[in-house]
Amino acid sequence: MKHLSALFLNLLFLAPLWAQPVLKRQVDQMTNAVEAKVIAWRRDFHQNPELSNREFQTAEKVAAHLRSLGMEVRTGIAKTGVVGILKGGKPGPVIGLRADMDALPVTERVDLPFKSTVQSEYNGEQVGVMHACGHDMHVAIMMGVAEVLSKMKAQLAGTVVFVFQPAEEGPPGDEEGGAPLMIKEGLLRDTKMEVMFGLHINSQTEVGKIRYRPGGAMAASDWFYITVHGKQAHGSAPWSGIDPIVVSAEIIQGLQTIVSRQVDLTEFPAVITVGKITSGVRANIIPELAEMVGTIRTLDTAMQRLIHKKIELTVTKIAESAGANAEVRIDNKTPVTYNDPALTAWALPSLQEAAGAVNVAENKPRTGAEDFGFFAEKIPCFYFFLGGMPKGGDEKKAPSHHTPDFYVDESGMKLGVKTFCYLVLDYFAKK
Helix, strand or coil: CHHHHHHHHHHHHHHHHHHHHHHHHHHHHHHHHHHHHHHHHHHHHHHCCCCCCCCHHHHHHHHHHHHHCCCEEEEEECCCEEEEEEECCEEEEEEEEEEECCCECCCCCCCCCCCCCCEEEECCEEEECECCCCHHHHHHHHHHHHHHHHCCHHHCEEEEEEEEECCCCCCCCCCCCHHHHHHHCCHHHHHCCCEEEEEEEEEEEECCCEEECCEEEECEEEEEEEEEECECEECCCHHHCECHHHHHHHHHHHHHHHHHHHCCCCCCCEEEEEEEEEECCCCCEECCEEEEEEEEEECCHHHHHHHHHHHHHHHHHHHHHCCCEEEEEEEEEECCEEECHHHHHHHHHHHHHHHCHHHEEECCCECCCCCHHHHHCCCCEEEEEEEEECCCCCCCCCCCCCCCCCCCCHHHHHHHHHHHHHHHHHHHHHC
């Protein structure tokens, strides 16, 4: 009798594992069936892009779709965010899946039938608006995942929280937004999700391939503001003043030696870039003020703190050496997008099963930034990169993200839907 009881318990324990292949075959079939819808949704979003914190139409379309699937839907989160809650037919953990919705102030040059011609206002200027980072694809993929998993509701042993996030690219002006505001408003607390998964389409990774990285996958992004105070003089007599433009040039050169000479780049890569310098009004007047704005990218918090100190020291001392003075302000924009190592190791077999082991590889660290990192500061997270470059393309020639020529192959989205579904099923099964 004891042997029979033990056998029964073993069978009960193994039942979810036996069910996995059947469920995944269903996912494969439904993913193929929903692909045309996913492409149509993506084209609609691409043709009608909306800037950060202004994703009104996008949010309405997402919410309507989630409601049509019978989900509990919450809107107006972090201004325009949408959350759909799919409760499975069996008890289990709560998993978050995240997609970002906003577009960029970029004028599209790619000649597509669904090319964006939208114009909007950004920082007081009229600009073109384009999904130049692939967020239209992220939304469409997640809508496809929601449709597939909702049809499997009775078989799901847990709850899936679909997070459609606004303002990943950063809210305009002094507004709040994005992941920090969602967290501040209680998204993680209220839903009690224990892990979160996210993806980013990549224009320089071939369709059908997935890239991932444990630990720091994307960089922290900080912005710095430098003001150099000199002494105004006639351009013909520079010795009678203190030239803040020349001092600024020396500071820019000095900043580059921080990365090249003062930190150990064999540990983690880092970048310091001056993106804007403003000074002067006339050719023959040495101004009294110069202002610079730039960005810092780091993949380690200790190195981040060290570089901040080095920047302040470099700027102030170079200015002092010329008789000028300078002020530095550094704003922390986004933290490192950190993939929990244990969760990453767990997720790898799911990725390999979805894409084929030969198509999954560890990635180099990326110095781009993502506000998904704010979620990763609170709960274990895993963020991966989905191929969007046409097959046979050259990654060195493929247009990069945030450019007018950005292009991604829609055929890559189906793998995104499938991979998210596999991660959900496997996470529920492991519990």
